[in-house]
C-alpha cells in the first residue's frame with residue numbers, strides 16, 4: 001500500500017522576510033530604554049581626576065537607584081563610598097546591574113574613583 005503523499009512534489013517552505021522596506025524601526029520605548037542605559041555625559045580621560053558628582057553619579061540610572069534603594073542610595077557619595085568594594089565586585093563579575101553588565105570602560109572609571117580617594 002502506497003505511503004500517504006507518496007508521488008506528490010514536496011511543497012517548498014514559504015520564505016518570509018521584512019519586504020523591501022526592511023525591518024521596522026525599534027519602538028520609541030526601546031529607544032528610550034536604550035537611552036536610559038547610556039551614562040549621561042562623557043567618561044573622564046585617562047589622566048583626569050574622577051569625581052563622584054561629575055563622573056560616578058551619572059553612571060547610575062534612576063532605575064538602578066530605585067532598585068537598590070532597599071540597600072543604599074546610589075546617588076549618595078557617602079553611601080557609595082561605604083559600599084564601594086562590594087559595588088565594584090558586583091560590577092566586575094557582571095552580576096549588577098542585573099539587567100545588563102556595564103562595559104569595561106565604565107567599570108574602569110568606577111575602579112579608578114575607588115583608587116584615587118573617592119573624591120566627592
Ligand code: HEM
Pocket residue numbers: 060063064067068083086087090091096097098099
Ligand atoms: C553591593 C552591591 C550590590 C548588591 C549586593 C546588589 C543586590 C541586589 C539584589 C539582591 C537585587 C534584587 C534581586 C535581584 O534581582 O537579584 C538587586 C536588584 C537590582 N540591582 Fe543590585 N546590587 C548591588 C549593586 C548594584 C549596582 C551597582 C547596580 C547598578 C549599577 C544595581 C542595579 C540593580 C538593578 C537595576 C536591580 C533590579 C533588577 C530588576 O529590575 O529586577 N545593583 N540588586
